[in-house]
Amino acid sequence: MQxxxxxxxxxxGAVALLTPFSVVAPVAAETGVGNFSPAAFHSFLRAPPSxxxxxxxxxxxxQEPLSRDVRxxxxxxxxxxxxxxxxxxxxxxxxxxxxRLFPIASLTKLMTALVFLDFRLDWNTRVAIRxxxxxxxxxxxxxxxxxxxxxxxxxxxxxxxxxTAAAALARSTGVSPEEFxxxxxxxxxxxxxxxxxxxxxxxxxxxxxxxGRDVALLSEAAFRSPAIVRAVTSKSYxxxxxxxxxxxxxxxxxxxxxxxALNSSPYRILGGKTGTxxxxxxxxxxxSVRSEExxxxxxxxxxxxxxxxxxxxxxxxxxxxxxxxxxxxxTRAVAAN
Numbered sequence: 001m002q003x004x005x006x007x008x009x010x011x012x013g014a015v016a017l018l019t020p021f022s023v024v025a026p027v028a029a030e031t032g033v034g035n036f037s038p039a040a041f042h043s044f045l046r047a048p049p050s051x052x053x054x055x056x057x058x059x060x061x062x063q064e065p066l067s068r069d070v071r072x073x074x075x076x077x078x079x080x081x082x083x084x085x086x087x088x089x090x091x092x093x094x095x096x097x098x099x100r101l102f103p104i105a106s107l108t109k110l111m112t113a114l115v116f117l118d119f120r121l122d123w124n125t126r127v128a129i130r131x132x133x134x135x136x137x138x139x140x141x142x143x144x145x146x147x148x149x150x151x152x153x154x155x156x157x158x159x160x161x162x163x164t165a166a167a168a169l170a171r172s173t174g175v176s177p178e179e180f181x182x183x184x185x186x187x188x189x190x191x192x193x194x195x196x197x198x199x200x201x202x203x204x205x206x207x208x209x210x211x212g213r214d215v216a217l218l219s220e221a222a223f224r225s226p227a228i229v230r231a232v233t234s235k236s237y238x239x240x241x242x243x244x245x246x247x248x249x250x251x252x253x254x255x256x257x258x259x260x261a262l263n264s265s266p267y268r269i270l271g272g273k274t275g276t277x278x279x280x281x282x283x284x285x286x287x288s289v290r291s292e293e294x295x296x297x298x299x300x301x302x303x304x305x306x307x308x309x310x311x312x313x314x315x316x317x318x319x320x321x322x323x324x325x326x327x328x329x330x331t332r333a334v335a336a337n
Contacts, residue, residue, distance in 0.1 A: 080304030108203030
């Protein structure tokens with residue numbers, strides 16, 4: 001499996017260090033360690049991982065993971081910001097500029113989906129597509145005048161990252177655009193996404209911003225929703241709009257990792273969402289992945305990666321490294337027996 005992952009990373013065209021390595025000065029700078037004295041530096045390495053305190057407190061009762069080798073700092077990734085979070089404890093296993101703000105693009109749609117679900121609308125309610133819903137910024141799946149279900153909009157927004165679907169989904173709630181974005185920001189505050197701000201439900205507005213930590217908190221909340229998980233783990237979605245032709249339309253997922261080795265034994269993807277506004281902002285990915293061998297789930301956030309391919313390579317690198325570099329007290333105790 002490790003060989004297969006390495007081959008895929010080469011196909012993506014990224015340099016990925018899947019084998020943990022010893023501390024060297026450039027790596028310290030890469031991970032934000034800074035210019036510690038040798039004594040302070042080794043003290044830092046031996047310290048337990050920090051915790052994202054905004055996660056539900058009940059999760060913190062699980063013992064935090066421990067590094068197998070205190071000399072490790074983690075792999076080099078192309079992304080400008082990155083983070084790995086242990087979902088059971090909230091422990092941060094890897095950080096790179098995790099407080100830096102980025103326009104989060106279509107990662108916004110995770111918040112749009114959460115707010116939409118708060119309305120508890122009938123999935124089968126039909127919504128007429130209006131010209132004002134059309135947003136562009138990607139593949140256009142809808143034609144003004146046809147009708148689709150709320151489910152069609154929800155899945156197309158999350159599977160195919162359709163901006164038009166996200167706009168129509170927000171409109172289908174019956175509240176004004178201003179009220180909908182207010183609810184997005186209210187939910188961000190409730191999730192303790194302290195530096196996040198939302199200006200629209202699609203992510204096309206560059207004022208939609210957040211840090212790696214904000215995106216991790218958003219992902220944790222979104223990937224606890226069965227409806228969102230069903231959508232973001234679907235490789236495709238097919239629907240039939242009500243129009244004169246009534247032909248099937250199939251939407252393909254923008255998350256290429258769903259058809260990669262990271263979604264086959266011993267790994268399983270529990271959720272994922274892509275986002276980009278092009279080279280200016282870079283390429284983003286929020287991912288939840290499980291190791292079937294350990295039963296542990298991680299949230300992986302990649303922000304501002306260089307290319308579409310490199311964001312997936314970065315996420316794979318961080319996933320494999322994290323599962324290899326850390327162990328859990330109960331796992332270690334069983335091995336000792």
